[in-house]
Amino acid sequence: MRSSARVFLGVLAALTLTAGGPFASAARAAEPYKIGGIFSVTGPNSFLGDPEKKTMEMVVEEINAQGGIDGHPLEAVIYDSEGDPTKAVLHANKLLSSDNVIAVMGPSITPTSLAIVPIFEQNKTPLVSCAAGIKITDPVKPFVFKTAQNDILAVAAIYKHMQKHGIKKIGIITVASAYGESGKEQLVGQASKYGLEIVAKESFDAKDTDMTAQLTKIRKEQPEAIVCWGTNPGPAVVAKNVQQLGITVPIYQSHGVASPKFIELAGDAAENMLLPTGKILVADLLPDDDPQKAVLTKYIKDFTDKYKMPVSGFGGYAYDALHLIATALKGSNGDRQKIRDALEKVNGFVGVTGTFNFTPEDHNGLGEDAFVMVRIKNGKWELVKD
Amino acid sequence: MQEFLQYLFSGLTNGAIYAVIALGFSMLYSATKLINFAQGEFVMLGALSLVSLWSGLHLPLPIAFLISVAGVSIAGILLERLAIRSVRVPHPITLVIITVGASILLRGVAMLAWGKDSHSVRSFSSHPPFDIAGATLLPQSLWILGVTAAVVAALHFFYKKTLTGKAMEACAINKRAASILGVPSERMVMLAFAMSAAVGAMAGILIAPVTMCGYDMGAMLGLKGFCAAMLGGVGSSWGAIAGGLLLGVLESLGVGFISSSLKDAIAFLLLLFILYVRPSGIFGAGEVHRF
Numbered sequence: 001m002r003s004s005a006r007v008f009l010g011v012l013a014a015l016t017l018t019a020g021g022p023f024a025s026a027a028r029a030a031e032p033y034k035i036g037g038i039f040s041v042t043g044p045n046s047f048l049g050d051p052e053k054k055t056m057e058m059v060v061e062e063i064n065a066q067g068g069i070d071g072h073p074l075e076a077v078i079y080d081s082e083g084d085p086t087k088a089v090l091h092a093n094k095l096l097s098s099d100n101v102i103a104v105m106g107p108s109i110t111p112t113s114l115a116i117v118p119i120f121e122q123n124k125t126p127l128v129s130c131a132a133g134i135k136i137t138d139p140v141k142p143f144v145f146k147t148a149q150n151d152i153l154a155v156a157a158i159y160k161h162m163q164k165h166g167i168k169k170i171g172i173i174t175v176a177s178a179y180g181e182s183g184k185e186q187l188v189g190q191a192s193k194y195g196l197e198i199v200a201k202e203s204f205d206a207k208d209t210d211m212t213a214q215l216t217k218i219r220k221e222q223p224e225a226i227v228c229w230g231t232n233p234g235p236a237v238v239a240k241n242v243q244q245l246g247i248t249v250p251i252y253q254s255h256g257v258a259s260p261k262f263i264e265l266a267g268d269a270a271e272n273m274l275l276p277t278g279k280i281l282v283a284d285l286l287p288d289d290d291p292q293k294a295v296l297t298k299y300i301k302d303f304t305d306k307y308k309m310p311v312s313g314f315g316g317y318a319y320d321a322l323h324l325i326a327t328a329l330k331g332s333n334g335d336r337q338k339i340r341d342a343l344e345k346v347n348g349f350v351g352v353t354g355t356f357n358f359t360p361e362d363h364n365g366l367g368e369d370a371f372v373m374v375r376i377k378n379g380k381w382e383l384v385k386d
Numbered sequence: 387m388q389e390f391l392q393y394l395f396s397g398l399t400n401g402a403i404y405a406v407i408a409l410g411f412s413m414l415y416s417a418t419k420l421i422n423f424a425q426g427e428f429v430m431l432g433a434l435s436l437v438s439l440w441s442g443l444h445l446p447l448p449i450a451f452l453i454s455v456a457g458v459s460i461a462g463i464l465l466e467r468l469a470i471r472s473v474r475v476p477h478p479i480t481l482v483i484i485t486v487g488a489s490i491l492l493r494g495v496a497m498l499a500w501g502k503d504s505h506s507v508r509s510f511s512s513h514p515p516f517d518i519a520g521a522t523l524l525p526q527s528l529w530i531l532g533v534t535a536a537v538v539a540a541l542h543f544f545y546k547k548t549l550t551g552k553a554m555e556a557c558a559i560n561k562r563a564a565s566i567l568g569v570p571s572e573r574m575v576m577l578a579f580a581m582s583a584a585v586g587a588m589a590g591i592l593i594a595p596v597t598m599c600g601y602d603m604g605a606m607l608g609l610k611g612f613c614a615a616m617l618g619g620v621g622s623s624w625g626a627i628a629g630g631l632l633l634g635v636l637e638s639l640g641v642g643f644i645s646s647s648l649k650d651a652i653a654f655l656l657l658l659f660i661l662y663v664r665p666s667g668i669f670g671a672g673e674v675h676r677f
Contacts (some may be wrong), residue, residue, distance in 0.1 A: 032596040047502075085430070176647065202646040209403065209597035212396040212522075213641040216389050233504035233598030244515045244522055265598055287466045344443070 030068070032075040033334055034103030035060070035325060036101035038091050038116070039072060039130075039318075040108040041080040048108040052130055053078055054307055056105065059322045062302070069329045079117060081107050087117035092116040096123050102334050105321040106130050108314070110178070117144050126340045128325060130317035133182070137363040143340055145363045147320040147353055149278065149370045154255045155186040157276035157371040159194040161384065167225045167250075171200035171218035173211065175230030183229035185253055197271030199223050206234055212241045225249050231256040236265035243269040250274060255371065259312065263379055274384065276371040278313040278353055285383050290349050299352050324349060324356065388520035393642040394635060395518075399527040399596065401634020402534050406589035407611025408618060408626035409537065412580040416621040417558045417578030419478065423485040423530075424465065426608020427492035428583045431458045432590025433599040434496060437505040447510060455587045462583025466576050489604065496601040504598040530592045534627065537585060554578060556656050613657055619667030628668055633657070 040049035062078045068074060077099045079091035088107050095101045096119065103126040107113050110133030117136065118385035120127040120143050129136050129146040136146050161365035162170065172187050174180035175329070180203065191198050199221040202214035216240070218226060226249060230239045235257045242251055251273045253262070263270050276323045279286060283296040299319055303311045327349065349356040354370030373384040389558075410425045435454035439445050445453070469484050510529050515522040544551040556564040557574040565571040589611075590599075597603075610633065618629025633653055638654030660668070 202641075204646065205606075205650070207603065209607075210396055210400050212399075212648045213393050213638040216392040216396070217642055217646070220389055233506075233600065236504070236506065236598055244524055246515070246517075246522060261503060265504055267506065267508070269570060370458075 014039055030070075030072040031334075032073045033069060033329060034075045034077055034099060034101040035322070036092075036095035036099060036104035036106075037078040037318075038081050038088055038095070038104065038106040038112070039078065039192055040083040040112070041078075042250055043082040043084075045083040045109050046082040047312070048130070048314045049080070049083075049106075051303075051312050052106065052108055052318035053080075055303065055315040055318040058306055058321055059319060059326075063322075063326055069326055070331065070333075072334070074326070077101055083109055083112065083113050085112050088112035088116050089119065092119045094119075096125060101125070102336055103325045103329075103339055105318060106327065110136065113146075115329050119139060120144060124340075125336050126325070128321040128322055128330070128343075130183070130314070140361060144344055144363075145324070145358065147317045147324070147351070147356070147364075149255075149353060149363055149366055151182050151186045152190070152197075153366060153368055153371050154276045155183070155190050156368055157373055158252045158274075159196060160368075161274065161373050162196060162225055162252075162276060163194045164386075167249075168195065169197050169199045169221075169223045170225045170227060171202070171220060171221060171223035172198055172227045172229065173202045173204060173214055174228075175234050176203045176205050177230075179228050179231055183256075187227060187229065197283060204230070204234055204238070206230070208234065208237065210241065211238050212245060215241050215245055215247065217253055219245065219247055223249060225252060227252045229254040229256070232259075233265055236262060236270075239266035239273065258374075260310075263376060268379075270376045270379075274373055274378050275376075277374055277381075278316065278370065279372055280311065280313045280316050281353055282372065282374055282381050282383055285381065291355060292352070295350055296352055313353070320351035320353050320356070323351060389642060391519055391521035393638045395521055395523045395527065397635030397638035398631060399524065399530060399634070400637060400652035401614075401631035402527070402530040403589060403593045403607070403630070404614040404633050405627045405630025406530075406534050406537065406585060406592065407607055408614035408630045408633030409534075409541070409623060410585040410589065411612055411615040412618075412620055412623060412626040413541065413585060414578055414582035415615070417554050418575050419558070420470075420481050421485070421612070422579075422582065423482065423584050423608065423612075424489040424492060425582065425611060426606070427489045427496075428458050428462065428586030428604075429590040429593075429607050429611075430459060430599070430601065430604035433494065433594040433603065434500050434505065434590075434601070435587070436591045436594050437500070437507055437599055441505070441507050442458060451591055454591055455467070455584050458587035458590075459580040461585040462579040462581075462586075463576055465583075466579035470579075471575075489608070493604065494600055499516075500601055502601065504600040506598050507594045509595040524596060526592075528593050530596075533588065533592055537588065538623055538627055545623075550577070613654070614639045615667075617657055617660060617667055619669040622667075622669040625667055625669030632668075 041053050056076055060074045064073045068235040081088040095104055096190045105128045108130055110131045113129040113131040113136050121141055127144050130148055132148040134150045174184040200218040202218055204211050228235050236254055253273050253275040255276050258281050279292050280296055283300055286293045300311045328339045332338040344358050346356055346358045356365040357367040374381045375384050407429055414422050417599055432454050436450055439450035439453055449501045468570050469488055489649055509526045513525040515524050545555055553569045554574045557571045561571050584650055614630035614633045615626050618625030636656050637649055637653045
């Protein structure tokens with residue numbers, strides 16, 4: 001795999017160099033800036049890593065076609081962590097010691113990201129992670145940034161909507177996994193801030209076939225809304241069971257099911273469910289004055305034209321990571337400390353995921369506008385306006 | 387009361403699923419003394435075949451059902467022919483490990499064939515859920531319970547009333563003696579594999595509408611079915627049914643009255659306890675002395 005990846009990258013680099021066109025002479029004169037990428041390209045998390053890798057390759061080509069950065073072309077060095085922290089550490093060391101990259105983007109998931117954070121702190125090289133875990137940038141580490149939204153923002157979006165509709169008592173049902181546990185922690189932690197009381201807390205296993213028992217228990221406590229926190233297929237089973245039990249209170253899902261797959265699995269049981277999602281899912285529904293509309297439309301068009309596959313929010317994390325690095329690279333002359341300092345000063349950067357405002361205290365830099373609430377209506381997404 | 391009834395319905399639905407899977411384990415065990423750990427994968431193959439044939443190719447349900455069951459039976463026969471019979475020293479442990487290997491292989495093949503995503507199919511009948519004293523029961527649950535009962539009855543008839551069934555039982559009691567008396571024991575083993583695969587496929591087809599089907603659904607279901615078979619007394623059809631229903635109801639009462647995060651722990655603790663008191667399972671007492 002590794003050697004074939006190298007050959008592939010070599011070919012890619014050659015292609016991007018020749019594709020340089022009018023700037024080819026300038027590019028030849030300047031040393032390329034090497035950017036590393038570590039993604040879960042294969043394995044169970046390939047749904048994250050595969051679009052991230054494809055996006056990185058696409059953006060590198062795009063930047064080089066425009067003449068690179070300060071005349072330097074970009075060169076991507078991508079490794080596959082397979083979602084394994086040990087492999088991520090090996091690749092991180094290799095990127096820093098033998099590939100001599102000046103910045104790295106990825107990894108795709110929280111465990112691999114946390115495993116390599118100390119290496120980047122030690123080597124004083126900027127890392128822009130594409131994983132969601134809040135622990136990656138909290139507490140803040142000088143050289144570590146991330147582009148994926150924290151769960152806390154999704155919870156805030158849900159709770160704000162509840163507050164607007166006068167909901168006071170809620171029940172929660174979460175999947176027994178790292179994702180569900182993190183969601184539960186945030187749901188419980190934030191509830192009092194929005195005047196909410198959690199009257200029932202249940203969990204389910206990712207592979208459970210029936211959740212009516214848990215939902216019956218929640219129903220007994222008479223909540224005014226139910227929040228389900230999980231990734232497919234569990235929440236789809238919950239949706240079917242809610243329909244079966246005739247539960248009529250509003251059901252909120254997490255952004256973990258924000259894909260057309262959820263609607264396909266749950267069918268008409270998904271009707272009227274509410275969930276927070278990154279704007280990419282509903283890009284065509286956004287009003288024209290939305291600051292992200294242009295960048296979203298461009299990314300979706302470029303990606304689907306190039307790869308002939310549907311776009312996802314995960315590739316967007318890589319899109320933002322590389323564009324952020326590219327912005328910080330300008331005028332840095334490849335100096336790692338300068339890149340880091342420039343990253344920390346990024347302000348009002350409009351990306352696919354949201355608008356980034358990095359500060360010395362916040363290395364995720366996203367605000368609540370990174371999530372919008374959507375409702376499922378007639379098997380389609382609908383922006384929630386009320 | 388309303389809650390209790392709902393927990394009971396939910397438990398019976400899940401329990402009937404475990405029961406059909408346990409039946410497949412039990413049937414193969416009683417004919418060959420072999421625990422087939424690929425049983426859960428037969429369930430998965432049945433469910434995913436139905437997804438392709440019914441939702442994908444829009445075949446009528448009965449035809450999709452028959453083709454799926456027949457296809458998975460053939461997979462069972464192939465497993466027996468290619469992997470089990472060809473073993474030179476058929477030590478039980480070797481054979482069990484072969485079935486574990488087969489389950490990993492089948493899972494991998496299914497991942498390539500159907501992809502990593504989950505799939506869902508609609509219910510067999512479009513009737514809305516039944517409302518009984520405030521608790522709801524899905525029509526599909528009745529399908530599961532009904533077909534399970536029919537399969538058990540058919541198996542009972544097969545073992546007790548037909549010559550082939552009796553020959554299979556004879557083969558299970560003493561393979562050598564049976565073959566001296568003219569029972570084609572190898573063919574009986576093959577038939578047992580085909581039948582247990584078919585029962586597994588039926589379980590998969592029945593549960594497909596209530597849950598989501600994916601290439602990795604077999605492992606957990608196989609494990610629960612195995613527990614149910616052990617609980618009821620492996621080798622006994624009635625034991626498999628009783629064990630499955632008991633496990634399902636215990637799980638859902640555990641969720642309802644104790645905690646959903648301890649769901650599996652409660653069920654498995656009770657399993658340990660029952661096996662401690664009755665090591666051969668609830669219905670297994672007579673079986674132990676048979677050999």
